[in-house]
Amino acid sequence: MSLPPGLSQGQFDNALSEFRTAVGNDWVFTIDEHIAMYKDYFSPLQNTEAQPIPSAAVAPDSVEELKVVLRVANDYQIPLWTISTGKNYGYGGPDSRVNGSVIVDLKRMNRILELNEEHAYALVEPGVSTYDLWREIRRRGYRLWTDGPSPAYASIIGNTLERGAGYGLLGERAAAQCGMEVVLANGDVMRTGMGANSNAETWQQYKYGLGPYVDGMFSQSNLGIVTKMGIWLIPEPPAFRSAEVYVSGHEDIIPMIDTLRPLRLSNVIANSATASTNQGGHIEGAQGPGGGAGGGPNVDGGHAPGLPGWRARLGFYGYDRVVEANWEQVQDEFASAIPSATFHSSRFAAPYNPDEMLTESKLAAGIPSFQEAPIWNHGGTFVSMVMPFTGADYWDFLQTYDGLYQEYGMRYMGGPLHFHAPRSLMTLAGVPLSSTDNAVNERAMALCENLIRVSGEKGWSEYRTPLVFMDNAMESFDFNDHALRRFHETLKDTLDPNGILSPGKNGVWPQRLREERA
Amino acid sequence: MRKLILKMLFSVLALSSFNLLAQEDITAQGEEVYMARCEYCHGEGLQKGGTIMLHRRYGDSKPAVLHQRTDLLPEYIRNIVRTNTPGMTPVRITEVNEKELDALILFLTRNNP
Numbered sequence A: 001m002s003l004p005p006g007l008s009q010g011q012f013d014n015a016l017s018e019f020r021t022a023v024g025n026d027w028v029f030t031i032d033e034h035i036a037m038y039k040d041y042f043s044p045l046q047n048t049e050a051q052p053i054p055s056a057a058v059a060p061d062s063v064e065e066l067k068v069v070l071r072v073a074n075d076y077q078i079p080l081w082t083i084s085t086g087k088n089y090g091y092g093g094p095d096s097r098v099n100g101s102v103i104v105d106l107k108r109m110n111r112i113l114e115l116n117e118e119h120a121y122a123l124v125e126p127g128v129s130t131y132d133l134w135r136e137i138r139r140r141g142y143r144l145w146t147d148g149p150s151p152a153y154a155s156i157i158g159n160t161l162e163r164g165a166g167y168g169l170l171g172e173r174a175a176a177q178c179g180m181e182v183v184l185a186n187g188d189v190m191r192t193g194m195g196a197n198s199n200a201e202t203w204q205q206y207k208y209g210l211g212p213y214v215d216g217m218f219s220q221s222n223l224g225i226v227t228k229m230g231i232w233l234i235p236e237p238p239a240f241r242s243a244e245v246y247v248s249g250h251e252d253i254i255p256m257i258d259t260l261r262p263l264r265l266s267n268v269i270a271n272s273a274t275a276s277t278n279q280g281g282h283i284e285g286a287q288g289p290g291g292g293a294g295g296g297p298n299v300d301g302g303h304a305p306g307l308p309g310w311r312a313r314l315g316f317y318g319y320d321r322v323v324e325a326n327w328e329q330v331q332d333e334f335a336s337a338i339p340s341a342t343f344h345s346s347r348f349a350a351p352y353n354p355d356e357m358l359t360e361s362k363l364a365a366g367i368p369s370f371q372e373a374p375i376w377n378h379g380g381t382f383v384s385m386v387m388p389f390t391g392a393d394y395w396d397f398l399q400t401y402d403g404l405y406q407e408y409g410m411r412y413m414g415g416p417l418h419f420h421a422p423r424s425l426m427t428l429a430g431v432p433l434s435s436t437d438n439a440v441n442e443r444a445m446a447l448c449e450n451l452i453r454v455s456g457e458k459g460w461s462e463y464r465t466p467l468v469f470m471d472n473a474m475e476s477f478d479f480n481d482h483a484l485r486r487f488h489e490t491l492k493d494t495l496d497p498n499g500i501l502s503p504g505k506n507g508v509w510p511q512r513l514r515e516e517r518a
Numbered sequence B: 001m002r003k004l005i006l007k008m009l010f011s012v013l014a015l016s017s018f019n020l021l022a023q024e025d026i027t028a029q030g031e032e033v034y035m036a037r038c039e040y041c042h043g044e045g046l047q048k049g050g051t052i053m054l055h056r057r058y059g060d061s062k063p064a065v066l067h068q069r070t071d072l073l074p075e076y077i078r079n080i081v082r083t084n085t086p087g088m089t090p091v092r093i094t095e096v097n098e099k100e101l102d103a104l105i106l107f108l109t110r111n112n113p
């Protein structure tokens, strides 16, 4: 069992008994069997001494209980790490960065506080998953759609705070957030936006309130614990067409991206479209984490017969005639740019039956599914870059990455591309890990560090990064000798002087632990 | 033997439960937990991660859909749920608590011979 840094067993036992008083005996976990459930099984550090092991996990059921947990952590200077559902696999799962941290598991706070059909929003607690919300909407028979990541069990709050990617009309998850309640390190409870008016009538309808807009400070951050969040939903469209464009040449990705850009910018393609290689497009053909099916990364160990072509997945929503006109126009644009392009699509209309849809259509319709689970048999780690939305830039990326992968005995044929933030490309490179062979994981670490460093030099930085690479990834945001990181640290030291909240999150360390930076 | 384990499990549940719920009620509760926390990976349709993998593992020799199985033992289920297995990360006590897991197990073993 590990201890929080600087604490004796006796001090920690006292802290644990105070945690138990706060949340109840059943909700403080310390035995190995329970701690093992808070381990990241996708970590490149798995099976090594370097992987941080939590000293305990504490699961409050209310803001009041959480405030006591924070008070105790401040009293004993215990580093905490907050998770909502702790399914951040590929980016660190439920794990922390400091050995001996206490995990604050918010899954028990799982109430849907409000579900509003007229104004299309929900107000949720951290433990509510996309799937929980989707089920509740169906149970009530509301004509609303959700959006979110493919893992159905993911927390709306966790995923939105990580600025995750969905697939429908609100796929840029951070942009669909409206209003939050935050508990600060000192236990103060704050509401943002219109919610700062205690009589607020539009907390979930207008984001900004008056004065500086602070919600962003709590995403991908260690400045507070978010306990409530407003999330926008999509009024059910009368018609929906789920569509795919296929190109057969590997280099066809260049005109494919350049054709997508103006369509996405002008909102003719209004959803968070994606593209990926067409190889292993069917789950049955997937080969471990390198198979490249579904949303998984496409790392090829060399079993590919030739270089793959590509497939873009699009969605069209709204009144029937508009849906059809947009899809026809999109086909015309592709046919003139890439004469060999082929098309496939399926039309659906309200009332929708999820059982009639394949996974790709479900995702674009915000129906949670988790087809990819099996690809990740041995886990994998993600490198996720943001880059300019042009075919030439992406081609440069592909050549650069494939070159680096080859140095480590692998190939990179292109992972899924996300167009959720409509004016940039987000690229996903997956690196397979092994649950038994540490040499594989060391090699994966070295490759990822190289990918991040070389990308930084090219002007690409990550939109989100696994725990182990957080310091590396923040390093590439270096303008004016890391002025941005200094700003983050100033806020951190002011708002959390004991440095108890998620130290090291995205490379931001509190004064007390700053020498931990890699 | 299985029947016996089931009966023992049931009596533990029944004793611990304040209202002495009927076995059918607990099984129904277990089904509700299954629908909320397992079905999207293990239900019918070849697009669900668990069903895909179990189909690959068993072919036609066993049902790929978890709730159609009649050979799962309580301790086996408990172990799979709480520990990491390839394709299925641990389901924590905050997601499915001990009482819910007992009910879930009763549901998944309801048709065992």
Ligand SMILES: Cc1cc2nc3c(=O)[nH]c(=O)nc-3n(C[C@H](O)[C@H](O)[C@H](O)COP(=O)(O)OP(=O)(O)OC[C@H]3O[C@@H](n4cnc5c(N)ncnc54)[C@H](O)[C@@H]3O)c2cc1C
Pocket (backbone or CB within 6 Å): A082, A083, A084, A085, A086, A087, A088, A089, A090, A091, A093, A094, A106, A126, A148, A149, A150, A151, A153, A154, A155, A156, A157, A158, A159, A161, A162, A163, A164, A165, A166, A221, A224, A225, A226, A227, A295, A296, A372, A373, A376, A502, A505
């Ligand atoms: C096969 C596969 C497919 C995936 N597909 C997608 C995808 O399509 N889109 C996508 O976006 N991601 C995807 N992911 C990544 C990841 O699984 C999801 O993003 C998932 O939503 C994150 O887990 P979570 O919601 O449980 O967040 P958590 O693990 O609960 O939280 C993530 C992080 O957010 C912070 N945090 C959480 N809660 C709070 C809080 N209340 N207050 C303050 N900070 C908090 C913490 O730093 C925490 O570490 C995929 C992963 C895999 C393995």
